[in-house]
Amino acid sequence: MATPDAVVVGAGPNGLVAANVLADAGWDVLVLEAQDEPGGAVRSDRGLRPEYVHDLFxxxxxxxxxxxxxxxxxxxxxxxxxxxxxxxxxxxxxxxRCAVLSRDPEET
Incomplete structure (x- = not known):
């Protein structure tokens, strides 16, 4: 394996964006991630119910x-x-009670 131009530690959102920006600029980038899947704290799952996608973190x-x-x-x-x-x-x-903010100011 050739020596990469950059090593990005962590395949969370920030690491993946950084790696993509460098790769788009022509750099050879190696991304290292300790977890089984990329995404860091931004991942979804169907573990509760197959028809329901929820955020893990x-x-x-x-x-x-x-x-x-x-x-x-x-x-x-x-x-x-x-x-x-x-x-x-x-x-x-x-x-x-619960305070709720909506994308619609009238609803909020």
Whole structure:
């Protein structure tokens, strides 16, 4: 194996974006990941119920969707589709009430 121009440690979102930007610039990049699958804290699973996809760790990445670096990768060409939950954020209170923010200001 030839010596790579760069070694990226971690195949989470930041590591994968960095590796792609370097590779697009013509660098030979080696990505190292300790886990069985890439994705870091951004992974989904059907382990609870086969018909329900849920996030395993974190799920809220609004800056990724707005990032010029992410847009420049043209990931939509490879199948990326951004999806938005109906409720952007919810904060349950101890008394049973719940503050909910929606993408629709009227609903919020």
């Amino acid at each position: 974190s799920a809220f990445y609004p800056l990724a969707a707005a990032s010029p670096v992410m847009r420049a990768l043209h990931l939509e060409r490879s199948g990326l589709r951004w999806s938005h939950a109906p409720a952007v954020l919810a904060h349950p209170l101890r008394d049973g």
